[in-house]
Amino acid sequence: xxxxxxxxxxxxxxxxxxxxxxxxxxxxxxxxxxxxxxxxxxxxxxxxxxxxxxxxxxxxxxxxxxxxxxxxxxxxxxxxxxxxxxxxxxxxxxxxxxxxxxxxxxxxxxxxxxxxxxxxxxxxxxxxxxxxxxxxxxx
Amino acid sequence: xxxxxxxxxxxxxxxxxxxxxxxxxxxxxxxxxxxxxxxxxxxxxxxxxxxxxxxxxxxxxxxxxxxxxxxxxxxxxxxxxxxx
Numbered sequence: 001x002x003x004x005x006x007x008x009x010x011x012x013x014x015x016x017x018x019x020x021x022x023x024x025x026x027x028x029x030x031x032x033x034x035x036x037x038x039x040x041x042x043x044x045x046x047x048x049x050x051x052x053x054x055x056x057x058x059x060x061x062x063x064x065x066x067x068x069x070x071x072x073x074x075x076x077x078x079x080x081x082x083x084x085x086x087x088x089x090x091x092x093x094x095x096x097x098x099x100x101x102x103x104x105x106x107x108x109x110x111x112x113x114x115x116x117x118x119x120x121x122x123x124x125x126x127x128x129x130x131x132x133x134x135x136x137x138x139x
Numbered sequence: 140x141x142x143x144x145x146x147x148x149x150x151x152x153x154x155x156x157x158x159x160x161x162x163x164x165x166x167x168x169x170x171x172x173x174x175x176x177x178x179x180x181x182x183x184x185x186x187x188x189x190x191x192x193x194x195x196x197x198x199x200x201x202x203x204x205x206x207x208x209x210x211x212x213x214x215x216x217x218x219x220x221x222x223x
């Protein structure tokens with residue numbers, strides 16, 4: 001008499017991983033959507049506010065930096081979903097689609113990270129620059 | 140339920156158009172407003188990629204995102220160019 005003891009059937013594993021992937025991808029999409037709504041509200045508030053020129057540009061850069069951070073965070077969630085998808089052996093078509101999507105997301109993550117670093121450096125440079133009155137020009 | 144990412148992507152595109160107008164008012168320049176619009180459109184493309192897009196969806200999203208990043212890079216290059 002043979003006893004077949006399968007700890008977790010593959011079909012169940014596929015289902016569990018599919019559910020997890022859907023959850024993580026939805027979380028990523030939700031983060032990106034929240035970031036877009038947040039940035040929209042900030043732009044609207046800043047655009048209708050009465051701040052001066054320098055404060056306006058500074059505010060603009062900070063909002064863009066915030067939006068970029070939301071995008072990167074959402075992308076990282078989606079990449080985590082891609083990693084999880086590789087846990088079950090998919091068909092060649094699915095592997096191809098997964099590779100294409102992961103390549104797009106990885107490249108975007110890299111470029112967004114670089115842009116955020118550039119933007120942050122610009123903001124820090126602007127913050128550390130002396131005000132125009134302190135440049136030593138005669139009055 | 141499968142339409143949710145598509146709807147969210149459309150909503151982000153609409154928000155992006157409005158945010159670009161607000162950014163234009165904020166900075167009083169066209170280039171930053173376009174950069175904001177490109178950021179929102181990239182976000183919309185990313186949301187559109189979630190779920191199960193299929194080959195057509197993947198290729199379209201890849202082409203659109205690549206084109207947007209290219210345009211964004213072009214905008215940054217023209218901003219960095221010295222003025223005469």
